[in-house]
Amino acid sequence: MRKELKISAIRNGTVIDHITSGMALKVLHILGLDEDPPTSTVSVIMHVPSRLHSFKDIVKIEDRELKKREPNRIALLSPHATINIIRDGEVAEKHHVRPPREVVDLASCENPNCITNSREPVSTRFKVIRKEPMVLKCVYCGREQDVCIERLE
Amino acid sequence: MDFQGRDVVSINDFTLEEINYILDVAEGMVPAAKGEEVLDLIPGKILAMMFYEPSTRTMLSFETAMKRIGGKVIGFSDVRATSTAKGETLADTIKMVEAYADVIVLRHDREGAARMAAEFSDIPVLNAGDGAGQHPTQTLLDLYTMRSELGYLRKKSIALVGDLKYGRTVHSLTYALAKFGANLHFIAPEALQLPPEVVSHLEKRNASFEVHEDLSDVMGEVDVLYVTRIQKERFPDIEEYNKVAGAFRIDTESLTGAKKSMIIMHPLPRVDEISPDVDGTNHARYFQQAFNGVPVRMALLSLVLGADLGVLR
Ligand SMILES: Nc1ncnc2c1ncn2[C@@H]1O[C@H](COP(=O)(O)OP(=O)(O)O)[C@@H](O)[C@H]1O
Ligand SMILES: [Mg+2]
Numbered sequence: 271m272r273k274e275l276k277i278s279a280i281r282n283g284t285v286i287d288h289i290t291s292g293m294a295l296k297v298l299h300i301l302g303l304d305e306d307p308p309t310s311t312v313s314v315i316m317h318v319p320s321r322l323h324s325f326k327d328i329v330k331i332e333d334r335e336l337k338k339r340e341p342n343r344i345a346l347l348s349p350h351a352t353i354n355i356i357r358d359g360e361v362a363e364k365h366h367v368r369p370p371r372e373v374v375d376l377a378s379c380e381n382p383n384c385i386t387n388s389r390e391p392v393s394t395r396f397k398v399i400r401k402e403p404m405v406l407k408c409v410y411c412g413r414e415q416d417v418c419i420e421r422l423e
Numbered sequence: 424m425d426f427q428g429r430d431v432v433s434i435n436d437f438t439l440e441e442i443n444y445i446l447d448v449a450e451g452m453v454p455a456a457k458g459e460e461v462l463d464l465i466p467g468k469i470l471a472m473m474f475y476e477p478s479t480r481t482m483l484s485f486e487t488a489m490k491r492i493g494g495k496v497i498g499f500s501d502v503r504a505t506s507t508a509k510g511e512t513l514a515d516t517i518k519m520v521e522a523y524a525d526v527i528v529l530r531h532d533r534e535g536a537a538r539m540a541a542e543f544s545d546i547p548v549l550n551a552g553d554g555a556g557q558h559p560t561q562t563l564l565d566l567y568t569m570r571s572e573l574g575y576l577r578k579k580s581i582a583l584v585g586d587l588k589y590g591r592t593v594h595s596l597t598y599a600l601a602k603f604g605a606n607l608h609f610i611a612p613e614a615l616q617l618p619p620e621v622v623s624h625l626e627k628r629n630a631s632f633e634v635h636e637d638l639s640d641v642m643g644e645v646d647v648l649y650v651t652r653i654q655k656e657r658f659p660d661i662e663e664y665n666k667v668a669g670a671f672r673i674d675t676e677s678l679t680g681a682k683k684s685m686i687i688m689h690p691l692p693r694v695d696e697i698s699p700d701v702d703g704t705n706h707a708r709y710f711q712q713a714f715n716g717v718p719v720r721m722a723l724l725s726l727v728l729g730a731d732l733g734v735l736r
């Protein structure tokens with residue numbers, strides 16, 4: 271039996287694996303899973319030795335499959351994560367998140383004087399100029415910035 | 424090279440060849456810019472000036488430029504008198520103005536405003552400054568001035584002096600000069616030196632540059648002294664400002680040892696950065712530089728409006 275399963279096997283839900291070590295709680299935050307009242311039972315396993323990257327985090331969410339845009343947001347924090355949909359105790363689907371080349375309408379710009387932070391009807395748009403750790407450049411004001419969970423929408 | 428219908432938001436939207444071409448066209452505009460020739464390159468075309476922030480120099484030189492090539496000008500420079508005061512968005516105003524004009528010149532207090540306006544507009548948008556962001560026509564007229572004074576820019580020594588940290592236009596000028604292969608010198612107090620991301624961009628592009636804290640280090644070798652304004656607001660107290668401003672003030676004495684052909688530039692308006700006694704020396708070029716805004720803007724307006732430039736040659 272796989273030793274990870276000993277910690278928390280689930281019947282239905284989602285396992286996010288290969289999360290960049292240390293990012294698990296941020297992933298929970300952008301999925302809204304740290305909110306009160308709780309909606310799903312969540313197991314967080316941090317700093318698991320991994321073959322690919324020396325350590326990784328894993329998040330297991332019971333009875334919840336991810337919504338459409340959520341994987342894109344996870345990619346901003348953890349470009350190598352895999353998303354496993356578990357049905358009847360088995361991995362039914364597996365998706366690799368992909369670090370995007372552009373980030374559209376997912377994060378706000380850190381420059382308070384950027385046109386995207388005004389009342390104008392315009393979505394935010396960033397070019398990904400570095401993948402890990404991710405650095406974004408605002409297409410409008412040109413400001414280069416880190417991904418910051420407070421600014422994820 | 425096709426410029427017709429294009430927006431001019433950032434100097435980085437242009438290749439080196441395109442910049443040189445714009446400057447060539449600007450050279451051909453000089454007689455008309457001085458009023459010695461009359462051009463009618465774009466009969467019936469209308470420029471809409473949308474100035475959400477005051478800027479006398481930029482506004483007047485765009486207006487002159489449009490009229491010198493035979494066009495007409497409408498617009499506003501007082502936001503209180505427009506529907507923006509009633510809460511209209513820039514996006515909506517752009518959609519309205521594009522129905523009245525053939526080209527828009529926009530000055531706005533927010534960074535990225537011109538990029539957004541260009542997305543909403545079907546007619547070309549020329550960025551005349553967006554907050555602390557880009558000001559491509561200033562960069563072009565700076566390059567034009569240097570190129571026309573020095574002939575070419577490759578391997579020429581160009582010193583940028585003053586506030587190199589906050590001025591985005593200085594950063595754009597820096598990148599453009601790097602493209603031209605100039606040797607750059609950055610002279611500023613430590614607190615106002617180039618930000619690290621600009622330095623790393625220059626390194627990536629293999630630009631040739633040196634950093635100094637003292638003007639006299641390079642006075643003997645530079646071909647251009649480009650002086651920028653040091654803003655009081657950047658300093659915690661007035662004493663600190665006075666100390667720094669004093670150390671970077673250019674007067675005839677600080678020019679000792681300079682090459683005879685060295686030119687001094689400044690985007691204007693100046694406050695105390697250059698002493699008036701420098702105006703009379705043969706180094707001063709800042710008033711010429713201000714005039715050069717006219718032929719450069721004539722060139723840009725003609726190009727984006729698709730004028731037939733055959734008559735210039
Ligand atoms: N029923 C389950 N309950 C909880 N976790 C599971 C379950 N099935 C698989 N997992 C976990 O989901 C991830 C992906 O599973 P799997 O595809 O078998 O492994 P791998 O991606 O390493 O080849 C692993 O972390 C695994 O431990
Ligand atoms: Mg595994």
Ligand SMILES: [Zn+2]
Binds near residue numbers: 379385386410411413
């Ligand atoms: Zn921005």
